[in-house]
Amino acid sequence: MSEYQYYEFQALDKPLSEKDREVLRAISSRAQITSTSLVNEYNYGNFKGDPLKLVEKYFDAFLYITNWGTHQFMLKIPRKLIDLDLASQYCIGDSWTIYEKGDYLIFDFTSETEDYDWEEGEGSLSPLISLRSDLIRGDYRCLYLAWLFCAQMGEIDDDEEEPPVPANLGNLNASLESFADFMRLDKDLIQVAAENSIAEQKSVQNDQKLKLWISGLPNSEKDTIIFRLINDNDPHIGNELLQRFRNTLSIKDTQNNGKASRTVMKLLQKTEAYTKEKDRQIAEQKAKEKARKEKEAAIAREKYLTGLVGRENEIWKKVDTLILAKKPKAYDEAIRLLIDLKDLAKKNNTTSLFKSKLMAIREDHSRKASFINRIDSANLLLG
Known part of the structure; x- marks a missing residue:
């Protein structure tokens, strides 16, 4: 580098x-x-x-x-x-x-x-x-x-x-x-x-003190200041005067x-x-937010699965159709549907029936290595 x-x-x-x-x-x-x-x-x-x-x-x-x-x-x-x-x-x-x-x-x-x-x-x-x-x-x-x-x-x-x-x-x-x-x-x-x-905030009291300080300046000095403002190119005349004023303030005024x-x-x-x-508060807030999102997701998932009740046979047929397509995207969609069927089986206490049907699919399509790998990765036979 x-x-x-x-x-x-x-x-x-x-x-x-x-x-x-x-x-x-x-x-x-x-x-x-x-x-x-x-x-x-x-x-x-x-x-x-x-x-x-x-x-x-x-x-x-x-x-x-x-x-x-x-x-x-x-x-x-x-x-x-x-x-x-x-x-x-x-x-x-x-x-x-x-x-x-x-x-x-x-x-x-x-x-x-x-x-x-x-x-x-x-x-x-x-x-x-x-x-x-x-x-x-x-x-x-x-x-x-x-x-x-x-x-x-x-x-x-x-x-x-x-x-x-x-x-x-x-x-x-x-x-x-x-x-x-x-x-x-x-x-x-x-x-x-x-x-x-x-x-x-800007102090009204100090503004009054500044006005009094200015009024107390000798006229000859004020004339010199005005001359410098008109004739010189010094951009700091005002700040120079302000510094002089600050130096007149007591310690109590400036603390x-x-x-x-x-x-x-x-x-x-x-x-x-x-x-x-x-960091503790941030972690606590993140945990609360995570729990909230998980709860919302669980409610949404439950509502979704309830809508699938009674359509199990239709979904199994769609899984067969997707597998026969022999395309990666179709395999992915088939796995998503099989996960839905697994969750439905757990909801309806028909897990044994789901596993037997899945084993049959696995045996029928055992030569489709890509699809079988997807089944194993999804852990569909566990739980």
Whole structure:
């Protein structure tokens, strides 16, 4: 089997210049390069560039997928838009890293597995892109999920307590679902972790606090902000202000709940118990469904057999006709009718008569090996 590697880079805030594209072309002559992206697939050989350095200089998002089980995903975000102290609380373990690069932070997530199927990377980055906007808006759920994956992989000490649990962890959007799948995160572990996450709606109280904060800004600063909105091409002015506002909120304002943090061991143990109980309930439901279908089938079979009562001789004659046809489909139909006759005999306490007639048929057609094999396979003489 040949190797497969998929690389995709995306520039979101600023398009690539012509000079940028020339530099990238020198790195890879076969890559698909546009003003906002670089995509390359390899079945043999390797990409010559350093993805981290390329993200640092040119791009805002990166995805890497191989056919030997490696998933890697990077996001670059302006440092001023992220609460680094809070984000760092989630960055424990080997499967993800925060790189500080000048005015930017690069979040690097990796998932490795030995239990993999062949997969291709095209279309895998798009569902993850909006995580960047979520982080910029202060939604750190993907960082908690990354921490949770490190716990799942045994990269964090058992007695280590979890970082702050973000709101709405039990209601993941499409990008977060894609991220969980990409990282191969146990869905039951997410479910258990979400028990300490509140379902938070947009806060009217915080809206009022935001309005008061804005009204308290000096007029000279407001003038500067308006000038930047009109004159600059910075797409993050609003988010920068929102980050400044969030930094003014007290710890009480930003806490999600009063529940105690759980240790890694407690989360994993509770997940194991949750999975066992879920599997038990599923097995119980399947058993009930199976019993229901079997009961319905038995009722239908009984009704069908009742309709055959008194037609036994007619059915025996039809069996003879089908056998004489010497065709596989006719043999199969004859066996189905013989099964009906067997069940009718059991219903009417005439099993001995059925067996004697069947033995006669078997003797008369003993040279029809295909038909005799069908009789034996159907166990018509048993029971």
